Amino acid sequence: MPKPIIAVDMDEVIADALAEHLLRYNRDFAHEPETPLTRDSLHGRWIWDAVPAHRVRDLERYMLSDDFFRVLPVMPHAQRVLERLQSRYDIFIATAAMEVPSSFTPKFLWLAEHFPFIPTTNIVFCGAKSILRADFLIDDNPRQLRLFQESSNGQLTREGILFTSPANVAVTGFRRVNDWLEVESMFLD
């Protein structure tokens, strides 16, 4: 019997991209009225919606810099829990990298550094996560979870698990995990 497959998103799930955004933004615009931006101040909003409209391009510029996706902090416990999950599940990392093509190489190198136990055969750079054949997708983005759960014949059972981020705190309709300790309990207890 093959193992069940869990697909796992990168940004805001195993990689703390928001931390790097906040760090660069608060450094570059320290003297503007809405600064400092904090996780709490984002409550229910994507960072794009929390900055003044003329600053959105600065957030984009951060993501297009060569090092952005290479230096992201790892989410607490993600490494240990994913390695444990591999004993009972087939783990794939699936990131919507097509949205930022310059992220391909830094994301690949970041995974090799921090998650060397994930074979490259199990890394997916995609756009719409409807293309993933997995039993579960752990993602912070409800749009991707909905795409993933869409079924062509109504018979498949795929479940999207919402990983909490400041932007999605008000989202309902999915089982929610707040951190990797909760992922561990959900899949291994």
Add this chain to the structure above:
Amino acid sequence: MPKPIIAVDMDEVIADALAEHLLRYNRDFAHEPETPLTRDSLHGRWIWDAVPAHRVRDLERYMLSDDFFRVLPVMPHAQRVLERLQSRYDIFIATAAMEVPSSFTPKFLWLAEHFPFIPTTNIVFCGAKSILRADFLIDDNPRQLRLFQESSNGQLTREGILFTSPANVAVTGFRRVNDWLEVESMFLD
């Protein structure tokens, strides 16, 4: 009712990587005994198995050069047929790019140039094609077709279609198409 999904490989299916390999190899090693290598001389062999062992690294070096995947010829009729298929199928391009990470950007740019009608949401860079949720996969690699057809519960119906290349002429067990005109007949007649 959602459209059926067709996933389509890149190298040897829409992109003629073999042509570029032969061109570079026959140029660089014109005076060696096994040269010129031709498509016919490969009959049933991957190019890796057709060159002397000490030349395999040269083939690898070609693929690691910045321009290799950027300059590949488009397979005849692939553009017209894929664009026609989009009216009745959801088309994804799925390439095992994780095997050659330096190919990410040239492959992405090549697709944007030659297949601008494929949205970036429908591009997948992966390793094992078992991860694809599609109804069909058109690929020249029988190993990937088998991975794709593997089912976790025996109930899904997914079909791998073998796209003829010199290396796979003796492979059996899949429906076979020899070119894009045959793909057009299979899916649109």
